[in-house]
Amino acid sequence: MVTYTICRTPPQARYLSHRYARKALAKTSKPEKLGPGQERLYSFYEPSMVAGLHRISTKQVIEMAEDTSQKKELDDWQDFIVVAPRYKLPNGSVHSVYPPQGHTENVEILPHVVLNDPQLPWARRVVNNIDPKDRNRVPWLAMLIFRQEELRYPKATQQGNTLAVTLTLGALGDLVTASDSDCTSPVVKSDGSTYDDDSKDLEADFIFVPKNIFDVLFKDDEKEETQTLCDVSRYQWLAHTRNINTIGMANSGIDGEEGVFSVVISQRAGPLDITEPTDLVVHLVSIEHVSGMPYPAPKDRVTLCSLESWSYTCLPPDSFNVYDAFRNIGRKIDGKHDVLRIDLTQFGKSLSGKQLPDRLRDRLVDGFVMTKYRTQTGEETAAWVRGPLVPTLVNHGDVETCISHTGTDLQIMDRETGIMDITYSVAWQLGKALALADQGYTTALGRLRLTISRAATDETKKSILKAHGSFQGQHETLCQLAESMKTLRTLQDATSLSHGRDARWLPSSFVSVDMPRWSSCVQQHFRGHVARETERLTVSASDDYVYNEFNTPLSPDWMIVLSWILDRIYLAGVPAHYYIPDPSYLPQESLRFFHIDRYWIDALVDGALSVSSHLRNDDDIRRELKKMINKYLQQKPEGLHYPPQRPGYGFLLRSELCVKFPDLIVEAYARNKDEPDPTIIVRQENIAEGVLLVMFDKKPGSDFFGKLILREPPHQQAFCCGESLKPTYLEVLYKKIYTIPLEEQAKRSNRTSPVETLKHYPEGGDDKGGYEGPIFTWAENETNVHALRLPAYVQQIHNVLGEELKEDYTETEPTATLLGIQLNHPMLYLEIQMEPSLFTTSDQNSADDGMLAGLRMLRSPASPLPKAWDNRPEDQLIFSYSAPVDWNAPFVAWAEESPGRQENAQGHDFFLPAPHLRRLALTDRAPITITKPLKGDPRDGEVGVESRIENLLMAYSIYSLADPSVKDKLTRKNFKQDLIFSSRRNPDNDNWILKQITISFPYGQPDRGRATLMDFYDGPGATMVTDFRFNVAPTLSKNTEDKLVFHLTIAPRAGSIVMRNLTNLSLILSGVMLADYTKWSFDRGDPAVEVNIQEIFVDRNPQTAKFYLPLNI
Known part of the structure; x- marks a missing residue:
């Protein structure tokens, strides 16, 4: 059976708008080879070279420059086969x-x-x-x-x-x-x-x-x-x-x-x-x-x-055809084209003489449907819901609304019907679900949030401390160098000790600064720095414009986030049942126009930006990201005379035409214009078999969009033997086919009317008295053929055109292109005039064009998340210090009551969390003892990174993310690497219960024959790659030779776990700079690091092994 794609998914929903912009930004304007509606046959x-055996022959003549009479000819040949289906x-x-x-x-x-x-x-x-x-x-x-x-x-x-x-x-x-x-x-x-x-x-x-x-x-x-x-x-x-x-x-x-x-x-x-x-x-x-x-x-x-x-x-004669399909979808209802909602004529049929309440009718007319809804307390009830495609113009307004944390505060109670409207709550939840389903977007947004938060936190601390005179920036420090030098010169003068010799040992006075994360002072500074840092990261690295997909991004994460959000504004990835909440909205053979609800888009984007939050009430970063999106939507890129395109209107077409013609041409025209404007259409996609989605960036019925045409594609046009085929004759409409230039063709009148219409009979001849032979075979030797008689058919076309068009048709012989044009079924098209009254509402702003001008959910939520209860007095919410502040540390968090806590000199207890880059503690640890001969010992001639040793229940390997394909050695580079310690379960001993796995290797400066993996480590530590039921802890210890050993200990959070429940316990050790081997004695061979592995189980002996990891230095 033949297979081909009816519904192709474009690589990006916004490929049309990108194409228009690239053409506008092109430095050289090249004329199009073919205009809209044109083709070349x-x-x-x-x-x-066609398929089969071919031969290449070469001939070379060699002769001497001094004596041309002496020459030698060299001949050679080579056979080869060209392969084809x-x-x-x-x-x-x-x-x-x-x-x-x-x-x-x-x-x-x-x-x-x-x-x-x-x-x-x-x-x-x-x-x-x-x-x-x-x-x-x-x-x-x-x-x-x-x-x-x-x-x-x-x-x-x-x-x-x-x-x-x-x-x-x-x-x-x-x-x-x-x-x-x-x-x-x-x-x-x-x-x-x-x-x-x-x-x-x-x-x-x-x-x-x-x-x-x-x-x-x-x-x-x-x-x-x-x-x-x-x-x-x-x-x-x-x-x-x-x-x-x-x-x-x-x-x-x-x-x-x-x-x-x-x-x-x-x-x-x-x-x-x-x-x-x-x-x-x-x-x-x-x-x-x-x-x-x-x-x-x-x-x-x-x-x-x-x-x-x-x-x-x-089909037998007089059956459904393409012409009837175009007429059917183009029909008007009450003088105008229909919009995407329930068929109003169904009300009377379903109620059997009863009258529908006005409020319910209004809701249905506005595009709402009723759906099952379960409240937070578990009761099942009904709710109103509507998708992003609505039949009326929804005014977006200029007033900012509140962002949401859960989406439930976006529900609206219909007081007249007592039914909850969950439309925007559903949009918010969908945005969050789509974001969580896209790992690349969620990761990029998380990194972007973290970058903004850390930078804003640092600048906030500096601002607060500088205001209290406790911090100096680089500029202030350089300006005071001269005064500092004067002070240094006076230190040797004992007379400067005006307070006595013992005064130097007295502690300096403490300065108290209000620094809790949620204090008003910190929040005030933090918001300003978040705005500045967000603006810095969202601009282009090549110019002063906001990154607009045509310049160079400063932050790759912002590039991913912006592109993803813009695709959602185009409703990319939104499931089809959100487009069409009820099947009756889009019946068979129907064309339905719609407006895109901007509030729905706003809620969708808010939900998508709510993920990857690292702080409670993380509203400031989300708000500033939205402002940058608004700035992008309102800014005209350099070289373009219009801001970025976004859809506001469109139509859904459900028809057999979309299956017959997957490339059905859609053309949009400005009012009183003869040439189509392709930039009006910003999205065109077959979202399902027989369903075409088209979106516009202009309001239908406006001066910028006055007409819509649907036409058959030229390469998917049907071919027919004639206008009408009957058992007694074949009627053929001979088309005007010119061979003169297009400019001359435009001067001819009635170009679309046939040059001649003839009825050809089975025995030959036509109704105009012609006596040519038959051009169509009805039957032969009692066999029903119904086939073109070639070349008689194409020769007849050639003769008619030569006689009727004369100098306008100059071909000397018929061709396949001549027959292809003649056999083409007439190219039908449907012209739809866009009425200004298609989208109207009583409360709309006359200046509102229905397009998304920007995101409006920018205010803090009406119901912020609750703060943790704190019963300490306000005067204890201070941070006392007399030492330099660690800028890598987070804001101060208070410790809970615990026995043995210490109080400072002023009686205030405080707790400063450890920085995220923790220093490794030196612990006492018994060395791993190898109990049997091992593979991978250099003395046995086996040095490798992969180990599948029989007495271990896991298979281990080590490789760098810088060279993930190289798993036999590590290569030293001029930058820090992330190392993967891969650990995969072997298919045996499923009932063993694992308590701990320890991977150990030498640490410190390599010396003599002792190779080490790294001589220092200041990275962020180790984390599990896949199975987060485990923790991994890096530690240091000394062996019996008083040498440092680095340990990576993997332990289940539950204390122990059965082996059959495991698959992959791989971990990543980030920020590793391999040891410096410039002083290594290579007469002992290339360095290979000894790696020891110990697996500890419940009620079983530990399993130990080692192998050697070669290094390429």
Whole structure:
């Protein structure tokens, strides 16, 4: 079965707005190769070298400069094979098919396939004798359609949905050469062997075509003498290549503004003798080697290789078509197009004569639906809810609202109905859920918060202490150097000791400064420094503008956070059931417009920015980040005349048109403009099969957006044999096809009207008295064919255009592009006039265009998180000091009552937490004793980093994140590295109970034969990588030789854990600078650090081992 992508997800929701901005910022303006709605057709696009055997020949002449008569010629050659698909197409080769799988179409339609590779139909050569001047090439691919009963093969044990049979080439050869065989095949030779020594084990799909149909499809209708070989020349007219403009396309527009595709068309139409829908199967087959087969076919069946296949339903005359679909979705209700809400006509049907209360009706009209809701206390009740896409214009206002910590304070009670509206609470929770689901965003936001908080904390401390005269910055210190030098010179003068010799030993007076984290003084300074630090990190490193995705970011974390938030403003990643709260909002074959609720977006962003908080009531950083987002939204980047685009309106289209045409073109026009403005559309995506989402950055009905057009894409346009196909005639509307320049074509009148309309009859001739031969085959030899008669059909087109257009058509012979244009089904389009009254509300501000101007949730929450209870008097909330302050330490936190606490000289107890970079304590620890011979000992010649020693229950390895692929040694670098100590459970001894794992290695300066991993360590410590049920503690001890040993101890928080519950106990030791080996004696070999491992279990002997870790210094 054919597979291709109907709903392509773009790599970024905002790729259209980025593309518009890049074009505007381009230094050189290059004209587009193709304008909107234009395409360029090629009769064929053959690769430079087709598949098969080729030879490169070289000839070189060597001669002497003094004597040219003496020369030597060197000849050489080299054979090589160009490989191309043969029995199967590569994945992703098919761009689209028409009609799509399972869909319906009329009898006039000729199925076709669009391939992503523009050269694929000509990658193999079918006919060897080719004139280079020929304007057509026979492809190796052909499109054939059949009724299901035509392909049923009684001898096949199993046929697929499209009646194809999967066989190996060897099995096919045996089938063809069997004594009772009733089939022949061009895929294998007459003796059953394969071409080009292809393996007989290769599998492919095959169809068994009846002899009578095969003979008609490969007959030379123009040959008068007896035909002896099959003719494939007619297929040169049924494939061509199209270069199209992809602006306004949801799928093809992702890759750029132009695309090149190849198209293969069927010559057969649907059956005419049907009175009910009939299933047809379509096969893209290989016709390689068919031209060498005898004609007529010698056996009852001909086996062809099927590369792709699908099925569709052919409708009898007067059935649904694309024209009716466009008309249906374009119809108006009460004089205007409908918006995204419940169908108002359903009210009367559902109530059976009862009247719906006005308040409930108003809520439903505004786009709300009722849903189940469980309160915090557990009761189930009903609630109103609405998604971001609303049917009315919601005024955002200019008043700042409160940020939220949980989202519950965003619920609104409807006092008239007594039902809670949880719309914005749901949006807040969704924003938080989306943020937590994205590890990269959450990590970047956490680092950004931490960076801002630390910098603001440092500056706050400095500001407070400087105000009390207890701190001097670098500038003040340099300014007082002269005075300090004078003071130093007077120190030797004993007369300066005015208070006596003992006064120097008296302690200096203490200075008390109010420094608790939540004091008003600290908060006042902290907010200001947060704002300055946030502004510093969000500007560009290349200019003074806020980072806008087109300049260089100063903070990579802010780049990630901003991009993620902007994607959420485009509603990227929002599940579809938030778009459409109820299925009745978007029925089949409907077009619904909507406005994007800016309050909903505001709540979504607030929830997304609420994660990764490190402090209670961490509102200041979130508020300042939002202000920077607002600044981005309001600032025009250098070189652009408009601020960043963001969606405010749009529509949802649910129709079979979106499945038939995944690249359905959407064009938006400003009022009274003839050319579309592509910048109006900021998002266009097929969010589901048959559902198209389009968003605009202009208000529908305004002067900037007055018209919308939906049109068929040129490369997915249907092909048809004529305007109408009946059992007695074929009506053809001959199109005006010009060969003059576009500028001259524009001067011609009635360019879209046909140049001639003729009815052609089965026996030949037309209704205008013409006596040409038949151009369409209804039946032949009692076989219903319903196929184009080629080249008679294309020659008739060529003759009509030459007679009617004269100098406007100058082609000397027909081509495949001529037939491709003529067979194109008329390109239908739907034009929708945007009414200004589409989105109106009684309380809207006339100046409000409905676009998101900025985020409004900036005020502190109405209900802040509760503070910890503190019963100490206000005069004890002080921090006394007489020593320099550690700037790496956090703000002071008070210690709880504990026995043995110490009081300072003034009777105030205080506790200063340890800095986050803790100094390692020297502990008494018994050395690890090795109880058995070990692997990895240098004396055994085994030095390595990985260890899977039999007596250990875990497998260990050590590597650096700087070189994660190198796991056999560590390399010293000029910077600190993060080392991974990998520990993975071996699949045995699952019932052992683990208490502790200790990894030890020498520490300090390397000396003589003792190699160490590091000579000092001042990093942030060790943390678990995956399993946070464990703690890891780094410690130092001395061994029996009075040498320092570094220990990493892994212990479960619960005290012990069963081994079967473990998988990975890897840890990371950050900030490691490998030891300096400049004085190492290399006559003893390269250094290798001895690593000892001890595993301690409950009620079992400890397991110990060691290995040697080589170093590359």
